[in-house]
Amino acid sequence: MIHPKINNIIADLIGEPLQKIKARGNYSLNNELLQSPLTETDSVIRFFCHACGLCVELNQEALDELVNIYKLNKPADLTGLFLEASSCEFCSQAYVNLKFSSL
Numbered sequence: 001m002i003h004p005k006i007n008n009i010i011a012d013l014i015g016e017p018l019q020k021i022k023a024r025g026n027y028s029l030n031n032e033l034l035q036s037p038l039t040e041t042d043s044v045i046r047f048f049c050h051a052c053g054l055c056v057e058l059n060q061e062a063l064d065e066l067v068n069i070y071k072l073n074k075p076a077d078l079t080g081l082f083l084e085a086s087s088c089e090f091c092s093q094a095y096v097n098l099k100f101s102s103l
């Protein structure tokens with residue numbers, strides 16, 4: 001299922017028009033990037049997709065959308081956490097196995 005609002009929010013963040021990213025599969029976590037401080041002032045967390053390697057910072061609005069749509073339990077403190085998924089709607093039809101994780 002495609003959620004246009006999230007698509008648009010993330011497309012804005014990555015600065016590209018919405019298009020499908022090739023899912024080449026099995027990207028490993030980029031620990032260095034995931035541990036580095038967020039670079040945008042309104043970013044609250046990073047998202048990483050194992051299928052296409054997409055790694056973007058999400059603002060509160062995008063995070064809340066994902067939390068609501070995918071019924072995630074959002075931890076009170078996001079410090080040291082990121083969101084990961086085995087696929088995302090940029091490379092697939094939906095976020096699969098979307099969850100909060102820490103390194």
Ligand SMILES: [Zn+2]
Binds near residue numbers: 049050051053089
């Ligand atoms: Zn993806």
